Amino acid sequence: MIPQAFDYTAPKSLDEALGLLAKGAKPLAGGMSLIPMMKLRLAAPDHLVDLRRLKDLNYIREQGAAVHIGATATHYDVENSAVVRGKCPLLAETAAHIGDVQVRNMGTIGGSIAHNDPSADYPAALQALEAKVVLKGAKSERTVSVADFFVDTFTTALEPGEIIREVIVPVEDSGTGTSYQKVAQPASGFAIVGIAVRVRKSGGKIGMARIGVTGLANRSYRAAAAEKALEGKAGSATEIQNAASLVAERVDVNSDLHASADYRRHLAVVYAARALMAALARSA
Amino acid sequence: MNITTHINGKSYSHDVEPRLLLIHYLREVVGLTGPHIGCETSLCGACTVELNGKAVKSCTMFAVQADGANVVTIEGLASNGKLHAMQEAFWNEHGAQCGFCTPGMIMASKQIIDRNPNPTEEEIRHGLEGNICRCTGYQHIVNAVKAAAKAAGV
Structure with a gap:
């Protein structure tokens, strides 16, 4: 499995990289999705620009009420960062589910979400976190919400010549409980269904519930009907079950050789209930 | 493209095509056949080597990405005839x-x-x-x- 020939540049600066990308080169980060596609000749870029060596894309830092994660922070970095574990535990928990240790050592958050596989893990958490993505071009920089960023299967809001600069997630309020529950396809590790949940109670009632879903449809989404059903509830087993049953409502569910649409829908309800219970147990 | 790598404590410089995978570089250019080619699709892990201290699948990486890096293969673990x-x-x-x-x-x-x-x-x-x-x-x-x-x- 030899990819088609290509030119390779490891630029010294972000500006140099953006200049090359503006001319049509393809960015390479960890390569955990792109290189397998190139080996299968599903992708055949003429020119790869290696972003992995750019120091100014590789960081994780707390800034105000948010955690800023540079595009080339690896899944291992996110999984083990004291900042992410402490301030945004849902994202660290989710990162630990991606692929395997070798993949997490190389794969990056920017590369993963730019690829936008509909079964990837991060989108579930980023939807639940209402995260933002900063997109940088040679002459532009803009910030978009993940709801707008994840457009469709393998399709994002990135324009030609743009790269992801960073992902911004909110610092979690103390007392918020979070959980990511996933049914992994055993060979690839991709999510057949992945549910990320954040819940916060006040005065014994659920004041905030966010549910991000991956693996189910052509793109990740927030299960708004299920979230709404939880508001003001104490979180009894019946209430959780009722909310979970809405997680795939009005969703066109994927069907493939790993799971039929009906089975996926069933799994989504079961795993939404599990994620809600785990998150509620962790909430104050 | 010319790359220099430090493999099991020794430096190597070679002119390689950018599309050459690290596993092929290690096995066919450097002559280290310890890392194996199993699935070639980054699932099986038989090609695992250490790159700057991190375990990676060398079938899913280009040799040019390892330019300047420290690589350890299974051949580099034993020292002075003593197993790791x-x-x-x-x-x-x-x-x-x-x-x-x-x-x-x-x-x-x-x-x-x-x-x-x-x-x-x-x-x-x-x-x-x-x-x-x-x-x-x-x-x-x-x-x-x-x-x-x-x-x-x-």
Whole structure:
């Protein structure tokens, strides 16, 4: 499995990289999705620009009420960062589910979400976190919400010549409980269904519930009907079950050789209930 | 493109095509056939090597990405005729059956202990998720990692 020939540049600066990308080169980060596609000749870029060596894309830092994660922070970095574990535990928990240790050592958050596989893990958490993505071009920089960023299967809001600069997630309020529950396809590790949940109670009632879903449809989404059903509830087993049953409502569910649409829908309800219970147990 | 890599403590410089995969560079250019080509689709882990201290699948990486990097293959673990503690543990605990997955298994196992000297069984299994043994000899492999951790703790 030899990819088609290509030119390779490891630029010294972000500006140099953006200049090359503006001319049509393809960015390479960890390569955990792109290189397998190139080996299968599903992708055949003429020119790869290696972003992995750019120091100014590789960081994780707390800034105000948010955690800023540079595009080339690896899944291992996110999984083990004291900042992410402490301030945004849902994202660290989710990162630990991606692929395997070798993949997490190389794969990056920017590369993963730019690829936008509909079964990837991060989108579930980023939807639940209402995260933002900063997109940088040679002459532009803009910030978009993940709801707008994840457009469709393998399709994002990135324009030609743009790269992801960073992902911004909110610092979690103390007392918020979070959980990511996933049914992994055993060979690839991709999510057949992945549910990320954040819940916060006040005065014994659920004041905030966010549910991000991956693996189910052509793109990740927030299960708004299920979230709404939880508001003001104490979180009894019946209430959780009722909310979970809405997680795939009005969703066109994927069907493939790993799971039929009906089975996926069933799994989504079961795993939404599990994620809600785990998150509620962790909430104050 | 000319690349310089430091492999098992020795420096190598070669002119390579950008599309040359690291596993092919190691096996066919440098002559280190310890890392194996199993699935070639980054699932089996037989090609696992260490790149700047991190276990990676060398079938899913271009040699040019390793320019300037420190690479350790299974050949680099033993020193002065003495096996690395993880190799010793695999031997003592019968962690190898046919042996095809063994180089990758040992590199991934080394990463587990390097990062967490006293892993639980669950943590060991989590750390080996990227490596497949078609003989299904996982129990002895897990035992080997436990034994290596225990030996290091003595």
